[in-house]
Amino acid sequence: MYKTDSIQQKMKLFLLxxxxxxxxxxxxxxxxxxxxxxxxKAGAEDLAGVAIGSSLWVPIFTGVNGILMALSPIVAQLSGADKKEDVPHAVQQGLYLSIAMAVIVMIIGYFLLDPLLAMMDLEQDVRSIAKFYLVALSTGIIPLFIFNLLRCFIDALGHTRITMIIILLSLPINIVSNYAFIFGKLGMPALGGVGAGVASAITYWISCFIIVGVTWKVRPFASYSIFTQMKKPYFKTWWEQLKIGVPIGFAIFFEVSIFAAVTLFMSAYDTATIAAHQAAINFASFLYMIPLSISMALTIAVGFEAGGNRDRDARQYSFMGIIIAVGMAILGGVAIYAFDDPVARMYSDQTVVIEMTKHFLFYAIFFQLADAFGAPLQGALRGYKDVNITLVMAFISYWIIGLPSGYLFANFTSFGPAGYWMGLIIGLSAGALTLLFRLISIQKQK
Structure with a gap:
């Protein structure tokens, strides 16, 4: 990051x-x-099992990762305030914290996984695939959390291309591993949906080794001596990071977990409905990476300017990000509408699953528009380190408004399972509106 003097310079830096x-x-x-x-492609039971496993794992991962994301505004503001000598201590303590949280997640999973799956009305094959998919994936939790913590450090310094290169190197490994362990190729056993968990764990370990090596040996990261001058755990710093990170993590958890809750409610329907819902939500979530990325970029840019008390610049970045996100969401909606059939056929060869997936994708057009407002607003507020009110707003919008309205639409109207998608649209829209008012309020105060 560096200081800019015009909208054109800001746009160029922001896009970089x-x-x-x-x-x-x-x-x-x-x-x-x-x-x-x-x-x-391995079967509807495998797709449904991975869907259920993902619905349990993704909210936990994104919530904990949200806690680790506290490092981004901390490092960005330290850099903006020219206090770079304080960065190594923050990163080292974040590493200790990430490992501790990974261990806690694994311990909780060990005791709660079977009871949670037993509560769902699932076919035995689907339940078994979901369980062992998560067991396999759990062997990569520690390196995954370390990777994401170091990624926050690297990105906050503005060197976002480094993590891009690491992920682009890791993706082929994941695809080949999926091919080997799901279908029993390259001399590996055919594990079906469980093989996807094995492939993910392998990828997490390789990504972690690469990013540790980059942080250790490549400048400018090596100059911070993150691994060469390690200090002992310092719980006061943990607490300072948790005060920022926990509200971020829970706000993300409340948003992501509503999707997981809907998937769990979908377990009351047949396997084809679960599979179609998961296919549609998977593709729509793929498009969500656009506003989410804008949100993360805004945290860095707004945090840098706010750390240097350049409030006008921080405000300009905020609304620049929102405008870009909405424009991209409109294009995404057009793409979903135009190519719903090819998208649905990527996930299944079964006619009933394809048709239901296309039906769900229509609703995805509208809630991804709401996300285009909400996600950048959250990113800008994190840049200001304003996280507590955002947490409350997220809980009310998603769980008090969104999920109950979805339940009513699904069970007391003709919408059926699509009613839950209506609830998602309502909840995300309410969240975006309240976040906008909060951002305007913060900027007026400054």
């Missing part, structure tokens, strides 16, 4: 930061995308 983040996010989500698509 944004593009690698977008490629990185698309690459990371592509791993889940290929898990889902390739599992679907």
């Amino acid at each position: 930061i944004l593009f690698p983040i977008l490629i990185t996010q698309l690459g990371m989500y592509a791993m889940n995308f290929f898990d889902t698509v390739m599992s679907g």
Whole structure:
């Protein structure tokens, strides 16, 4: 990051930061995308099992990763305030915190996974695939959290192309591993949907080794001596990061978990409905990587300017990001409408699943428009380190408004399972509106 004097300079810098983040996010989500698509080719039970497993894992991962994302505004503001000597301590303590949180997640999963799956009305094969998909994936949780923590450090310094390159190197590994372990190729056993979890864990380990090596040996990151001058854990710094990170993590968790909750409610329907819902939500979530990437870029840009008390510049970045996100969402909606049939056929060869997927994709057009407003607003607010009110707004919008309205539409109207998608649209729209008012309020105060 560096200081800019005009809108044109800001646009150029913002796009330079944004593009690698977008490629990185698309690459990371592509791993889940290929898990889902390739599992679907193994069978509807495998697709449904991975769907259920993902619905449990993704909210947990994104929530914890949201906590680790506290490092981005911390490093960005330290850089903007010319306090670079304080960066190594923040990163090292973040590493300790990421490992501790990974261990906690694995311990909780060990005790709660079977009871959670037993609560769902699932076919035995689907339940078994979901369980062992998550067991296999869990062997890569520690390196995954380390990778994301170091990624926040690298991105906050403005070097977003580094993580883009790492993900682009890792994606082929994930695809080949999926091919080998799902279908039993290259001398590996055919594990079906469970093989997708094995492939993900392998990819997480390789990505972690690469980013650790980059941070250790490549300048300018090596100059921070993250690994050569390690200090002992310092719980006061953990607490300072948690005060920022926990609200971010829970706000993300409330948003992502509503999608997971809908998937769990979908378990009351047949396997074809679960598979179609997962296919549609998987593709729509792939498009969500665009506003999410803009959100992450805004956290860096707004944090840098806010750290240097350049409030006018921070405000300009905020609304620049929102405008870009909405424009891209309109294009995304047109693409979904025009290519719904080819998209649906990527996930399944079964006619009933294809037709239901196309039906769900129509609703995805509208809630991804709401996301185009909400995600950049969250990113800008994180740049200001304004996270507590955002947490409350997220909970009310998604869980008090969105999910109950979806339940009513699904069970008391003719919408059927599509009623849950109506609830998603309502919840995301309410969240975006409240976040806009909050951002305007913060900027007026400054």
